[in-house]
Amino acid sequence: MQVYLARRGWPHQPSCPLCNGPLDSGLHLCLTCPFTQEVWSRVLAWVNFSLPQQIDPNSIPNIREWWEKSETLFPKDRRRVFNGVVIYTMWNLWKERNRRIFKHCSLSSLQVAGKVRECVSLYRSASIYLGSN
Numbered sequence: 001m002q003v004y005l006a007r008r009g010w011p012h013q014p015s016c017p018l019c020n021g022p023l024d025s026g027l028h029l030c031l032t033c034p035f036t037q038e039v040w041s042r043v044l045a046w047v048n049f050s051l052p053q054q055i056d057p058n059s060i061p062n063i064r065e066w067w068e069k070s071e072t073l074f075p076k077d078r079r080r081v082f083n084g085v086v087i088y089t090m091w092n093l094w095k096e097r098n099r100r101i102f103k104h105c106s107l108s109s110l111q112v113a114g115k116v117r118e119c120v121s122l123y124r125s126a127s128i129y130l131g132s133n
């Protein structure tokens, strides 16, 4: 997203707010950033899940394509879990990015993974309560 802001001449971070590496992009923020990879590894260990290794995030143009291709690699009954984990992980990574930029404070990868865990647990409780599980 910083690339798009920079192209338009809008204020932007010159580096990734999560790792201080080069200019961030959606793929970097969601998948390839070292901080993001720490969060993913903690979340995936907790949910006992792994991301498809067949898709190299460095060989695809954007996160949408990664997501669409990855989803098809899971059997239908696992797609809901996969999509839920992806949504909550990326949402919390986005919130951590914004926390660092706008509030000038940060959480560790363990704390961000904990936030993802809370979201998934709440979602599971709500699904059971609403009978949609």
Ligand SMILES: [Zn+2]
Binding pocket: 016, 017, 018, 019, 020, 021, 024, 028, 029, 033, 034, 035
């Ligand atoms: Zn980064």
